[in-house]
Amino acid sequence: EVLIRVMVAGVNGGADTFSVTRAAAEATGIKLGAEGVGVVVAAGAEADYAAGDRVAFIGGGYSEYTRVKARLCNAVDEGGDAAEQTAARVSGLTAAVALGHTAPVTSGDVVVVTACATGSFAVQLAKAAGASVVGTVGSAAKVDAAKQLGVDRVLNYRHESLADVLAAEYPGGVDVAYEGVGGALLGAVCANLKPEGRVLIVGSISQYPHNDETPHHGVEGVGDIMDDVFRPGRTVELPNGGRLIGNVWGDAFSTGVLPAFRDRLYADLAAGEIRALVDGTRFCGVSEAPAAVAHMLAGRNTGKTVL
Numbered sequence: 001e002v003l004i005r006v007m008v009a010g011v012n013g014g015a016d017t018f019s020v021t022r023a024a025a026e027a028t029g030i031k032l033g034a035e036g037v038g039v040v041v042a043a044g045a046e047a048d049y050a051a052g053d054r055v056a057f058i059g060g061g062y063s064e065y066t067r068v069k070a071r072l073c074n075a076v077d078e079g080g081d082a083a084e085q086t087a088a089r090v091s092g093l094t095a096a097v098a099l100g101h102t103a104p105v106t107s108g109d110v111v112v113v114t115a116c117a118t119g120s121f122a123v124q125l126a127k128a129a130g131a132s133v134v135g136t137v138g139s140a141a142k143v144d145a146a147k148q149l150g151v152d153r154v155l156n157y158r159h160e161s162l163a164d165v166l167a168a169e170y171p172g173g174v175d176v177a178y179e180g181v182g183g184a185l186l187g188a189v190c191a192n193l194k195p196e197g198r199v200l201i202v203g204s205i206s207q208y209p210h211n212d213e214t215p216h217h218g219v220e221g222v223g224d225i226m227d228d229v230f231r232p233g234r235t236v237e238l239p240n241g242g243r244l245i246g247n248v249w250g251d252a253f254s255t256g257v258l259p260a261f262r263d264r265l266y267a268d269l270a271a272g273e274i275r276a277l278v279d280g281t282r283f284c285g286v287s288e289a290p291a292a293v294a295h296m297l298a299g300r301n302t303g304k305t306v307l
Helices: 017-021 082-102 117-128 140-148 162-169 183-191 225-230 258-271 286-297
Strands: 002-011 035-043 054-058 065-068 073-075 110-113 132-137 153-156 174-179 193-201 235-237 243-245
Touching (some): 002 054, 002 082, 035 082, 054 082, 110 117, 132 140, 153 162, 174 183
Antiparallel strands (some): 002 035
């Protein structure tokens, strides 16, 4: 194990256990927060790290210090931007594995990306693979950010229908969708999916507890996305032959390919081959964690929210 002084923590939909899973308010033993970047202050005898090393890690990011297994850490460049390195640890790596291993994107594919922070990585990786990318956003400010990342067709879903755009402009169908919103956007993707198409479910933010009503996706034969697909990591066959993939990591852990994807991602980040889009609103200190989570859940962020 290593003891880490946390510099930056990432904020995502699954990082606040109480809010996302509705755990009892009196529950104990919950380490709040997920990924982060920090400096090792102490290391166990069998850990491959020493005091002073900067690492990215998973576990307990919403704390000044966190103790984690050394295997959940990876060394990062001490001269790099800690916020960008934090963004890459979960948001970036999820996209890299999902689009490079679980549902590999190839040249000529049509890829739809609806997720925000992790989606900012997904669109860049899909473009690098030669795909045409459709990206959805929820505000005018995010349109410009998506264009700067290379999205071919940016759609503000508050003013345009994703279902109509896909049917009219991409009549051949969607090869891969990287979907993190749920509701009508998920329904639109599935309605325009190729028979061999794949929908990678990276969350369903429209269902998270900040919304009083949960919009239904309307996908035939599919129940609750979070409870029936995402959390259990199930793959669901759709009537047209396409697939909803609830475990976007696939067999990356069991086959041992994960470290290679992680190392490549961080090398590309350091070399400027890929951008980590970090939201401009910064939150400082453990006491501001609730405000950071609320900021992200409200959709006010453009890119990764960090603490």
